[in-house]
Amino acid sequence: MSIRYGLLALLQRQPMYGYQLRGEFEASTGGTWPLNVGQVYTTLSRLERDGAVAATGHSESDDPELQKTYAITERGCAELADWFGTPVSRSRPPRDELAIKLAMAIVSHGVDVAAVIQGQRTATLRSLQDYTRLKNRSDEVELSWLLVLDSLIFNAEAEVRWLDHCEARIVRFAPQGASLPGPPAQKGAAPLDSPPGARPPESATSSVRGRS
Amino acid sequence: MTAAAEDVRRTGTPESAPVLAVRDLTRVHSSGQTAVHALRGLTLSVAAGELVAVMGPSGSGKSTLLSLAGGLDTATSGEVLVEGEPLSRKSRSQLAALRRRSVGYVFQDFNLLPALTAVENVALPRELDGVSARAARQEALDALRDVGLPELGDRFPDAMSGGQQQRVAIARALVGPRRLLLADEPTGALDTDTGEFVLRLIRRRCDEGAAGLLVTHEARHAAWADRVVFLRDGLMVDDTGRVSSVDSLLGSDT
Numbered sequence: 527m528s529i530r531y532g533l534l535a536l537l538q539r540q541p542m543y544g545y546q547l548r549g550e551f552e553a554s555t556g557g558t559w560p561l562n563v564g565q566v567y568t569t570l571s572r573l574e575r576d577g578a579v580a581a582t583g584h585s586e587s588d589d590p591e592l593q594k595t596y597a598i599t600e601r602g603c604a605e606l607a608d609w610f611g612t613p614v615s616r617s618r619p620p621r622d623e624l625a626i627k628l629a630m631a632i633v634s635h636g637v638d639v640a641a642v643i644q645g646q647r648t649a650t651l652r653s654l655q656d657y658t659r660l661k662n663r664s665d666e667v668e669l670s671w672l673l674v675l676d677s678l679i680f681n682a683e684a685e686v687r688w689l690d691h692c693e694a695r696i697v698r699f700a701p702q703g704a705s706l707p708g709p710p711a712q713k714g715a716a717p718l719d720s721p722p723g724a725r726p727p728e729s730a731t732s733s734v735r736g737r738s
Numbered sequence: 739m740t741a742a743a744e745d746v747r748r749t750g751t752p753e754s755a756p757v758l759a760v761r762d763l764t765r766v767h768s769s770g771q772t773a774v775h776a777l778r779g780l781t782l783s784v785a786a787g788e789l790v791a792v793m794g795p796s797g798s799g800k801s802t803l804l805s806l807a808g809g810l811d812t813a814t815s816g817e818v819l820v821e822g823e824p825l826s827r828k829s830r831s832q833l834a835a836l837r838r839r840s841v842g843y844v845f846q847d848f849n850l851l852p853a854l855t856a857v858e859n860v861a862l863p864r865e866l867d868g869v870s871a872r873a874a875r876q877e878a879l880d881a882l883r884d885v886g887l888p889e890l891g892d893r894f895p896d897a898m899s900g901g902q903q904q905r906v907a908i909a910r911a912l913v914g915p916r917r918l919l920l921a922d923e924p925t926g927a928l929d930t931d932t933g934e935f936v937l938r939l940i941r942r943r944c945d946e947g948a949a950g951l952l953v954t955h956e957a958r959h960a961a962w963a964d965r966v967v968f969l970r971d972g973l974m975v976d977d978t979g980r981v982s983s984v985d986s987l988l989g990s991d992t
Contacts, residue, residue: 644968644975644976647968647976648966648968648976648978650957651957651960651961651966651978652978654958654960654961655961655962655963655964655966655978657961658958658961658962662938662941662962679958679961680958682957682961683956683957683958683961686957687957690795694795
């Protein structure tokens, strides 16, 4: 969907042919979501079918398909204005592999949930470092890409915060059941000894399950 | 350029001896019957030109590490070496001189002296270190310019915004030939844009050859570092390692 509107937005600036549109889309988003030219032409032909764009002229290319130059129509402009005017819906959240993975880790036997969390946090932080490094050398970069980069950074940060939160919550629900990566138990404290009245690990796990 | 700044540049490769090295560092806070192990044998080093971020939950030992690294606290066992010299063998006056000369601190609270102007606050450590008032003032003005406040030198702290005060505090931490930069939640309650400015300053100083240790609970800030280590219960539990390339990150699925 976003490719359709992305192309319409670019065409509203000026008529372009397919290759040009692909280049402009990637320049605006820093190549974060690479397009292949096939996607561009498929989307353009749908837009043309719907009357949102019209093939107007010809570029220099020898290939008849590549020769078409596209321009936005009045209907296309209206559709685009509608897109900008409508908030992106969060009513159906996209599938989030990490959230699903953690939810499954909690209800599965023999999975070290804490290790899953720690491993993911380190990986996400590495990505965050990479994004930040890109940003640090981005003085010459287009503002549109900078905003996309910031979006990636804020999302990765949110993921790390959520992982911190999950970890703290698991510790709270399963005081002695979850083995967090940490120092070996102090001398004198047997790690498997439960204080009197403590829930065994199994019931701690099911209480997590019950609340979520 | 000062001789000390030359030193910073000459040693400014990660391969050279670390500016900060802590070895098997343990800190136990004892009060009566209870003993709290803030650190339990932590080993870590920070090279010239390197910025290392320390993350971890409250009570994991982050701030204790920073205090020990800066000679503000004394280890129960283990060793802190700054530029190869163990702090444990230094006298109190030598430690004080080291803190003034080689170590720059940025804390969440700005700790600016309210009765001094911005430039006087920044010049103070240099004057205490025996630099002439005129030279110290010039260094302070340069440092204020570096943090983007060239025109606010004569303001008093209470006439500045929080972000401006924090930048003055950073100028004070960076003034003179500091080789080790220690920062504890340096962005405090600053808005995201000002916070990023502060991180950029620290990053730049490290790129110029200083060693930096940054304690933060914000992943977005830790990401400015070359390496992020995680503490839990006084021990390091993970380390991102040095990241080398960003080429594999974006646009790889075409």
